[in-house]
Amino acid sequence: MVDILPLSSYPSYINLLPSIQTCNITNLPENYFLKYYLYHALTWPQLSFVAVMRPKNGYRHNKKLSGAGVGGEEYPKVVGYVLAKMEEEPVDGVPHGHITSLSVMRTHRRLGIAERLMRMSQRAMAESHRAHYVSLHVRVSNTAALRLYRDTLGFEVEKVESKYYADGEDAYAMRMDLKNMWVDWSEPDDDGQKESKKEGGEKKSGDGGDDDNQDEGDEVGSLGKKEDGKEKEKMVRVKVGRGLGVGDLVERNESVKSS
Numbered sequence: 001m002v003d004i005l006p007l008s009s010y011p012s013y014i015n016l017l018p019s020i021q022t023c024n025i026t027n028l029p030e031n032y033f034l035k036y037y038l039y040h041a042l043t044w045p046q047l048s049f050v051a052v053m054r055p056k057n058g059y060r061h062n063k064k065l066s067g068a069g070v071g072g073e074e075y076p077k078v079v080g081y082v083l084a085k086m087e088e089e090p091v092d093g094v095p096h097g098h099i100t101s102l103s104v105m106r107t108h109r110r111l112g113i114a115e116r117l118m119r120m121s122q123r124a125m126a127e128s129h130r131a132h133y134v135s136l137h138v139r140v141s142n143t144a145a146l147r148l149y150r151d152t153l154g155f156e157v158e159k160v161e162s163k164y165y166a167d168g169e170d171a172y173a174m175r176m177d178l179k180n181m182w183v184d185w186s187e188p189d190d191d192g193q194k195e196s197k198k199e200g201g202e203k204k205s206g207d208g209g210d211d212d213n214q215d216e217g218d219e220v221g222s223l224g225k226k227e228d229g230k231e232k233e234k235m236v237r238v239k240v241g242r243g244l245g246v247g248d249l250v251e252r253n254e255s256v257k258s259s
């Protein structure tokens with residue numbers, strides 16, 4: 001049985017990074033230093049996913065797993081991964097996600113693992129980061145990946161990038177719109193209603209309308225109430241991710257450009 005988990009959900013995902021790196025080296029010529037995987041995991045913890053073989057006795061009861069990495073004990077076997085990020089300095093100024101790398105071990109191909117890894121990462125990009133679209137590069141000769149991206153997932157070829165790879169092969173630059181996956185981020189107003197839900201006129205009784213919100217008893221506390229004379233604390237949305245010179249982390253002798 002194979003489980004697909006966000007990299008950040010594993011009790012100690014740092015322990016899994018070498019196995020993810022092995023999966024990458026086994027399947028692709030574009031390789032990265034271990035710290036580049038760590039950088040992804042720490043900076044965009046929601047966006048990368050890993051496919052692991054479920055341990056026979058489950059995760060919780062497996063003593064070996066709780067001490068994984070100590071004394072040569074076993075990790076769950078990684079059979080696939082998607083390493084993804086938000087583009088830190090988008091040339092077009094539009095916030096968007098990027099698939100850095102995707103691979104599935106030969107033993108586990110054509111089971112839908114890559115499709116699931118991709119869909120979960122795309123959803124996280126849209127929901128957690130409000131990514132407008134997701135981009136990636138793929139070798140023009142990579143028929144399997146091309147079919148996955150274009151035919152199964154719905155990516156479109158944006159352009160061909162000549163001699164993108166270190167060995168001189170061209171790349172398709174592909175992208176897919178994610179705006180249809182956005183969730184409602186509007187802030188609740190004083191009544192706890194979302195602005196967008198308020199539109200559309202009167203509220204009906206039984207649908208959370210005013211009649212349903214009538215206070216039935218005495219005051220139970222002041223938490224959440226507006227204090228006289230004081231301004232209500234405002235929610236502030238903060239930007240996630242910073243430009244930390246990721247380019248320096250890519251193993252340059254393997255690929256011309258980082259993807």
Ligand code: ACO
Nearest residue numbers: 027101102103104109110111112113114115144145147148
């Ligand atoms: N030939 C033709 N179509 C394929 C193939 C193939 N060998 N493999 C997958 N597809 C297409 C099919 O449409 C398939 O749907 P179907 O099985 O219903 O016909 C669909 O993709 C989904 O297939 P999955 O089972 O989800 O794909 P899988 O888990 O086998 O992984 C992958 C596909 C990642 C391309 C795998 O073959 C692999 O790891 N290849 C080597 C590494 C690689 O090329 N990675 C992508 C590089 S680009 C980048 O990293 C941004």
